[in-house]
Amino acid sequence: MAGRVHPRQLAFALPHAESLTRDNFLEGPANAAGLSLIDAWPEWPSRTMWLAGPEGAGKSHLAAIWAEEAGARSTTAHALSAANVPAALATGALVVEDFKPGAFDERALFHLLNLAREEQAYVLITARTAPSSIEIELRDLRSRLRAIPVVSLLEPDDQLFRALIVKYCADRQLAVDEAVVSYLATRIERSHAAARGAVELLDREGLRLGRPVTRALAVELLRKP
CATH class of the missing domain: 3.40.50.300 (P-loop containing nucleotide triphosphate hydrolases)
Structure with missing residues (x-):
């Protein structure tokens, strides 16, 4: 009897609203x-x-x-x-x-x-x-x-960089713990673009794989070859 084929979960690239108000601006x-x-x-x-x-x-x-x-x-x-x-x-x-x-x-x-x-x-x-x-x-x-x-404007310092990671996760309604933030902050380039890109990757792949965004997932996706 042939094994059952499980349908692959699709990750839809939905738009993510980013608040551009004064109160939502991260200072540093x-x-x-x-x-x-x-x-x-x-x-x-x-x-x-x-x-x-x-x-x-x-x-x-x-x-x-x-x-x-x-x-x-x-x-x-x-x-x-x-x-x-x-x-x-x-x-x-x-x-x-x-x-x-x-x-x-x-x-x-x-x-x-x-x-x-x-x-x-x-x-x-x-x-x-x-x-x-x-x-x-x-x-x-x-x-x-x-x-x-x-x-x-300059690239962020460590405190602002960590806050940016948290904000980009919040913009995508991703619930992440300190372990995820700490891992990202020490493994990716300290820039706004890198933080945004890493969070986007975690969100997309977590959805595709049907897995929560954890440190373990971040390690798998961001481990250098």
Whole structure:
């Protein structure tokens, strides 16, 4: 008699909501400068500010907090065009997210900065690097960008890193104990992206295997070859 074939459990990639409120922001030395900038508004050193930091460092979270406070609209650098600049600045405040080399219209950005200055609007630009490291063809735009004050976010210290792991688990409604958090904190790269990726892996594989997320599962999945 042939053995029974058990159906494989499927792991569905469901979206996981991440709260971007002020109360839900995890504070630490790595992001203190960014949080101080947001809390200082509208007393900024310049009406246009640049928030730089590695992937997952909290740039979007801080931008969302400021947008709520300032009534700012949000767009991405890639989506910005000369035609939509006036509408983007309609509320007098704008977040321009995810500024990447080669992935934006230089003339549209130059138009934005000029119009923002003319209308005394506030602009917060987020990117992984400072503008001085980005190649710009338009000389006037290059000069304008490099004059923007930069506030930098850093990779997390140990305390913040552990708190991030707990938060990413909570965002996915994963119940984990201290053993899991401690194992992850000492086995993966200390970065926001690595913490998010490890928790995503544990969640996905735990669901697929029908197993709770424990230290034993973490050891199996993260053991180096």
